[in-house]
Amino acid sequence: MAKTVVALIGSKRKKNTYSLVTQIASVLKQHDIDTDLVFLYDNEIKDCVGCQACILGKRCALTDDAPSIREKLSKADGIILASPVYMCSISGRMKTFIDRTAD
Numbered sequence: 477m478a479k480t481v482v483a484l485i486g487s488k489r490k491k492n493t494y495s496l497v498t499q500i501a502s503v504l505k506q507h508d509i510d511t512d513l514v515f516l517y518d519n520e521i522k523d524c525v526g527c528q529a530c531i532l533g534k535r536c537a538l539t540d541d542a543p544s545i546r547e548k549l550s551k552a553d554g555i556i557l558a559s560p561v562y563m564c565s566i567s568g569r570m571k572t573f574i575d576r577t578a579d
């Protein structure tokens with residue numbers, strides 16, 4: 477069975493970051509590896525509210541698309557985090573998603 481890499485794209489635009497990821501995906505395809513593109517801005521990802529439930533072993537109370545994206549990541553054979561550089565860091569949406577993976 478072909479392996480699958482999940483690529484999280486943290487740009488609102490389908491420009492440079494998207495272009496790089498599609499180039500990586502085409503190289504992976506040559507090795508029989510599929511790439512599942514997840515456009516973080518096309519998903520609802522709420523801000524962490526800092527309740528610490530996840531850190532204390534409880535379920536996150538927020539309901540949005542973050543859990544299903546995390547589920548994809550947990551099943552993936554590989555993960556790509558692709559973000560434009562914004563003020564010497566990752567994009568806000570990428571950070572918001574990463575904050576939601578604390579448990």
Ligand SMILES: Cc1cc2nc3c(=O)[nH]c(=O)nc-3n(C[C@H](O)[C@H](O)[C@H](O)COP(=O)(O)O)c2cc1C
Nearest residue numbers: 487488489490491492493494560561562563564565
């Ligand atoms: C608000 C903002 C801040 C940025 N900050 C940086 C930066 O600190 N360093 C850098 O090299 N590029 C910076 N850039 C440029 C982007 O990272 C660059 O144009 C990137 O390729 C855009 O990706 P995209 O086409 O996928 O949106 C910034 C762009 C924007 C809009």
